[in-house]
Amino acid sequence: MAKIKTSQKILDCATSLFASYGYDGTIMDDLAEQCGVNKASIYYHHKDKATLYENALTALFTPIADAVTEAVESERDPVKKLEVHIKTFAKANADNPNFSAILMREMASGGANMPARAREQMQRILFLLNKTLELGAAQKVFKSSDPLIIHFMIIGTVNLFVASIPLRNSLPETDRCNQLKNSDIESASDQISKTIIASLLLN
């Protein structure tokens, strides 16, 4: 029992610290203290910092790619597929803000330390999108497009939106930023979805 619990608790804490402070900014002593285990336990369960990072990222990325895949495959119409692709990804992001923080850091460092298993999960999402866009093009519903740019538009916008929530909340009420209309993630995801689909539709 304690077997799974401790190892998982370490993984959860680590994910949250890696998201907040990055790989280098995460201190193993802090992690031990914050999750209430001895430091040696971390090394017992996860070999070293690099392995811990890899384990954390894989556990974080896989269910998100799974959720998007499942949602997209449950639809047949390319427009519907694209809609649920964006909606599901946005929801998964909002539900787990650690994901966008970690992904952004990884992209920022050129994916230099990105574990292969984690990167594969992102590629699953890209290839899924590519298939949807090709299907749409084959059915003369979508214009031909660059899937990588559409992918970045979805990922980049949603990531930035989610990751910037704490920053925006930390600004004083009086800050001009807060005078602007400030949507929640659902309406943001709706707007992204409409924007992208509108530009893709052959009419």
Place this chain on the structure above:
Amino acid sequence: MAKIKTSQKILDCATSLFASYGYDGTIMDDLAEQCGVNKASIYYHHKDKATLYENALTALFTPIADAVTEAVESERDPVKKLEVHIKTFAKANADNPNFSAILMREMASGGANMPARAREQMQRILFLLNKTLELGAAQKVFKSSDPLIIHFMIIGTVNLFVASIPLRNSLPETDRCNQLKNSDIESASDQISKTIIASLLLN
């Protein structure tokens, strides 16, 4: 002569290291070695690591906000304004990839350590966009929209596109990612611009 040169050389090197490795990942000894000055010189010119970071970011962000502001103010038509807003920002990003790497890291950590002077530069860009969108709405050219989402769409997509260039280049030729059409920054910026404008236009 040497006064400006050394200080500036340190700033340039530091910017590039901060972009590659983040704040915590940047080691002052490495910086000294890489830019061929003694470590004490860094502290002589830039007080401490935090101040150096602030100086580097301000010097990096200001000219980009300047360039976007100048380009937008040189146009009168809101559609044109939005076009050059996106084009200029994308070009500035592509010309200085350090910018997108650093901005993404900052957003990832919720802007916790983001120097106020640097954040203000990003806000300048957002407020400029807001003005353009309001002008367009007033002239019945644009639908009403959430400027923050449009802002994130621009920043997020361009940042991700630029920041991921090294990652994409590091993938093997045979990787399925490289089978996809792979646009350059100019056509990417064009596509982003068309996508956003298409979704905003009242027709």
Place this chain on the structure above:
DNA sequence: CAACTATGTAACTAATTAGTTAATATTTCT
């Protein structure tokens, strides 16, 4: 229940790293 295996801990080590010091060199100004 005894031997064994898995899990947990306190205290330690070795390496790294931000920042300092005190002395030297260079530029600037009169």
Place this chain on the structure above:
DNA sequence: AGAAATATTAACTAATTAGTTACATAGTTG
């Protein structure tokens, strides 16, 4: 030229941090 201010350096310090060790405890199996 020479005093004063500015810039640079090698060597050092104090703190931090990844990872280890030797030992203790809990659970499991013959």
